[in-house]
Amino acid sequence: MADGGGEPDQLAGERATAQFDVDGMKVAWAGSRHAVEVADRMARLVASDPVFRKDTRTMLSRKELFKDTLKKAAHAWKRIVELRLTEEEANLLRLYVDQPGYVDLHWGMFVPAIKGQGTEEQQKKWLPMAYKFQIIGCYAQTELGHGSNVQGLETTATFDPSADEFVMHSPTLTSSKWWPGGLGKASTHAVVYARLITEGKDYGIHGFIVQLRSLDDHSPLPGVTLGDIGGKFGSGAYNSMDNGVLRFDHVRIPRDQMLMRLSQVTREGKYVHSDVPKQLLYGTMVYVRQTIVADASKALSRAVCIAVRYSAIRKQFGSQDGGPETQVLNYKTQQSRLFPLLASAYAYRFVGQWLKWLYTDVTQKLEAKDYSTLPEAHACTAGLKSVTTSATADAIEECRKLCGGHGYLNSSGLPELFAVYVPACTYEGDNVQVARFLMKTVAQVATGKQPVGTIAYMGNIQHLMQCKSAVNTAEDWLNPAAIKEVFEARALRMAVNCAQNISKAPSQEEGFSELSPDLLEAAVAHVQLIIVTKFIEKLQEDIPGPGVKEQLQKLCSIYALHLLHKHLGDFLSTGCITARQGALANELLGKLYAQVRPNAVALVDAFDYTDHYLGSVLGRYDGDVYPALYEEAWKDPLNETVVPDGYQEHLRPLLKQQLKLSRL
Numbered sequence: 167m168a169d170g171g172g173e174p175d176q177l178a179g180e181r182a183t184a185q186f187d188v189d190g191m192k193v194a195w196a197g198s199r200h201a202v203e204v205a206d207r208m209a210r211l212v213a214s215d216p217v218f219r220k221d222t223r224t225m226l227s228r229k230e231l232f233k234d235t236l237k238k239a240a241h242a243w244k245r246i247v248e249l250r251l252t253e254e255e256a257n258l259l260r261l262y263v264d265q266p267g268y269v270d271l272h273w274g275m276f277v278p279a280i281k282g283q284g285t286e287e288q289q290k291k292w293l294p295m296a297y298k299f300q301i302i303g304c305y306a307q308t309e310l311g312h313g314s315n316v317q318g319l320e321t322t323a324t325f326d327p328s329a330d331e332f333v334m335h336s337p338t339l340t341s342s343k344w345w346p347g348g349l350g351k352a353s354t355h356a357v358v359y360a361r362l363i364t365e366g367k368d369y370g371i372h373g374f375i376v377q378l379r380s381l382d383d384h385s386p387l388p389g390v391t392l393g394d395i396g397g398k399f400g401s402g403a404y405n406s407m408d409n410g411v412l413r414f415d416h417v418r419i420p421r422d423q424m425l426m427r428l429s430q431v432t433r434e435g436k437y438v439h440s441d442v443p444k445q446l447l448y449g450t451m452v453y454v455r456q457t458i459v460a461d462a463s464k465a466l467s468r469a470v471c472i473a474v475r476y477s478a479i480r481k482q483f484g485s486q487d488g489g490p491e492t493q494v495l496n497y498k499t500q501q502s503r504l505f506p507l508l509a510s511a512y513a514y515r516f517v518g519q520w521l522k523w524l525y526t527d528v529t530q531k532l533e534a535k536d537y538s539t540l541p542e543a544h545a546c547t548a549g550l551k552s553v554t555t556s557a558t559a560d561a562i563e564e565c566r567k568l569c570g571g572h573g574y575l576n577s578s579g580l581p582e583l584f585a586v587y588v589p590a591c592t593y594e595g596d597n598v599q600v601a602r603f604l605m606k607t608v609a610q611v612a613t614g615k616q617p618v619g620t621i622a623y624m625g626n627i628q629h630l631m632q633c634k635s636a637v638n639t640a641e642d643w644l645n646p647a648a649i650k651e652v653f654e655a656r657a658l659r660m661a662v663n664c665a666q667n668i669s670k671a672p673s674q675e676e677g678f679s680e681l682s683p684d685l686l687e688a689a690v691a692h693v694q695l696i697i698v699t700k701f702i703e704k705l706q707e708d709i710p711g712p713g714v715k716e717q718l719q720k721l722c723s724i725y726a727l728h729l730l731h732k733h734l735g736d737f738l739s740t741g742c743i744t745a746r747q748g749a750l751a752n753e754l755l756g757k758l759y760a761q762v763r764p765n766a767v768a769l770v771d772a773f774d775y776t777d778h779y780l781g782s783v784l785g786r787y788d789g790d791v792y793p794a795l796y797e798e799a800w801k802d803p804l805n806e807t808v809v810p811d812g813y814q815e816h817l818r819p820l821l822k823q824q825l826k827l828s829r830l
């Protein structure tokens with residue numbers, strides 16, 4: 167028993183009230199028994215290795231933090247090689263090391279860009295070096311002047327047939343590459359996106375492999391200016407990454423370093439486009455966006471794990487007669503703010519697993535030259551990326567608030583988690599590409615074409631445009647078909663409204679521009695439908711373990727109904743439900759929160775996170791929060807001396823001053 171009201175065995179009590187098999191839930195969360203075992207092994211490997219310590223990270227200077235990242239990356243690689251870890255194991259090891267670094271861009275974008283856009287010959291040349299870390303690569307697309315608008319990039323790659331070389335050049339300040347992770351200090355190479363100019367004609371953006379630094383002493387090659395773009399939001403956090411700036415002054419590269427799977431420049435300087443769709447140029451972004459969706463559930467589940475455990479420990483108010491106070495987790499307000507986030511963590515996990523499947527499926531089809539599913543994969547990844555990252559960033563901040571004052575301490579882990587996470591909303595775009603895809607689909611449906619995949623519901627247009635929900639009691643909302651119908655009707659009606667309003671505009675582009683806020687809302691409705699649908703589909707699978715499926719059914723209902731409650735205006739204004747049905751949904755939510763309450767701690771235990779990975783004194787598995795908080799405070803450098811530095815110069819003279827303000 168801890169001092170002063172901290173009750174570690176409180177969590178044991180919470181665990182005893184769980185109405186389901188936690189091991190079974192771990193399997194449902196991880197995807198398979200094998201996945202649980204590998205994740206557990208990698209988490210423990212990292213947690214037990216002193217090189218991977220991260221508890222002092224927020225106190226390091228930028229230089230120390232960056233060096234620490236280099237050290238961790240090199241050590242991680244050594245362990246991967248020594249232990250002959252598989253790709254799955256290495257990815258998990260990276261996850262649990264929990265420190266952004268150049269390796270993310272090397273493996274997450276440089277290698278996939280070469281795989282997706284390089285010819286077989288180019289892959290044979292570059293990938294073995296990249297796989298062995300003989301070169302380190304990054305993804306240099308964004309410039310000082312342009313990020314979202316990729317076609318507006320200014321860097322040029324001009325072909326010089328006399329030397330059979332491209333000349334890479336940064337013609338303006340705004341053409342400086344700006345932001346690429348790993349570029350600032352670590353990378354030796356980059357895939358650089360630049361305007362291809364040959365025979366005097368600008369053929370737009372293409373990818374090029376460019377060496378930036380010497381492989382002997384790491385100094386920039388002639389004509390290459392390189393540096394870090396400076397400190398970023400939050401202490402510690404994303405400052406472990408060397409986001410960089412790059413300028414070229416007429417740097418020459420051989421012609422065969424243009425990535426030539428999509429199009430080629432011949433020895434004579436002729437531009438040739440192959441039969442591969444030009445959108446494959448954006449293929450690396452599709453890959454990374456699906457990993458970002460999977461990462462959303464990881465960040466969200468961490469925050470929720472901390473907030474749920476701490477809310478079970480923390481007590482405020484309650485008894486008027488001196489009896490025990492109430493655990494804050496028992497307050498209905500705490501539950502109504504926290505349990506939808508718990509449900510969202512599971513929802514994002516399952517949609518992330520599905521998106522990974524979709525990506526693999528599309529990749530296999532692309533290899534067989536079937537490009538038909540690419541637009542849907544692009545729309546799904548872009549849309550899910552945008553929706554899940556913004557909701558996760560908001561949710562981490564909400565969890566911080568739910569932890570009261572202690573949530574604001576670095577030792578809670580939440581400030582750093584938030585600061586590391588928020589750029590995910592920005593990088594890889596917050597685009598409205600889904601809306602364009604939806605408008606195209608509506609137009610195709612009007613011509614009688616039957617949509618497939620995640621937009622198949624749009625084919626049911628006759629029914630969905632006029633249906634009325636049959637929900638009559640709160641419990642009727644437990645029926646997944648009832649939920650699916652209203653989410654489909656809302657998404658379709660919002661999309662059709664937009665399409666009708668666009669058709670009234672003088673031109674389609676003007677209509678798009680004028681209606682972009684509505685289009686964004688229609689896109690969000692469609693993406694939320696995908697998440698709800700994938701959760702419902704998950705529940706149709708065989709999910710072993712006593713009580714596991716029942717808990718997931720409750721979480722699925724909470725996820726969908728809290729969205730319905732939050733976006734009630736959409737559902738009412740499109741006539742999908744009545745005000746009474748909205749009130750019934752809210753009534754059911756209250757009942758579901760009460761049912762989740764005894765299972766809450768076990769539901770976050772099922773994420774199977776080590777204390778090392780959580781990095782939070784509030785989220786400790788043993789619940790021994792107060793001694794840990796107290797102990798952490800003394801580790802702060804400010805407490806290294808009893809009397810602070812600066813006392814002699816600034817405090818003592820003030821305290822000893824003889825001069826008094828004349829008025830006093």
Ligand SMILES: CCCCCCCC/C=C\CCCCCCCCCCCCC/C=C/C(=O)SCCNC(=O)CCNC(=O)[C@H](O)C(C)(C)COP(=O)(O)OP(=O)(O)OC[C@H]1O[C@@H](n2cnc3c(N)ncnc32)[C@H](O)[C@@H]1OP(=O)(O)O
Nearest residue numbers: 239242256260267270273274314316445448544593594595
């Ligand atoms: C210290 C730790 C140690 C551990 C060590 C361990 C060792 C290592 C072991 C393992 C490690 C593993 C690590 C793996 C980690 C992986 C994690 C990865 C981390 C990621 C970090 C990310 C960092 C960030 C990177 C970036 O931000 S890169 C830059 C991103 N930029 C953008 O996102 C730009 C956004 N803009 C757009 O997306 C634009 O909207 C646009 C798509 C370019 C469209 O512009 P527009 O001008 O309209 O386009 P057009 O060219 O006209 O084309 C429109 C047309 O194309 C279709 N389209 C668009 N995009 C796509 C697409 N992606 N795919 C398919 N089609 C697309 C669009 O629909 C239009 O089609 P239609 O013409 O038919 O309408």
Ligand SMILES: Cc1cc2nc3c(=O)[nH]c(=O)nc-3n(C[C@H](O)[C@H](O)[C@H](O)COP(=O)(O)OP(=O)(O)OC[C@H]3O[C@@H](n4cnc5c(N)ncnc54)[C@H](O)[C@@H]3O)c2cc1C
Nearest residue numbers: 305306307308312313314345346347589592593594595596
């Ligand atoms: C931490 C971090 C890491 C990054 N890593 C990399 C990397 O490794 N490689 C790389 O190449 N880049 C990287 N980036 C850059 C990133 O991809 C861009 O920041 C991102 O694509 C957004 O572009 P931008 O910064 O130019 O924003 P802008 O495009 O200038 O956006 C500013 C605002 O304008 C809005 N806006 C823009 N266009 C439109 C439109 N058509 N309609 C409506 N609203 C619009 C945006 O929504 C936003 O609200 C990174 C960025 C960050 C923050």
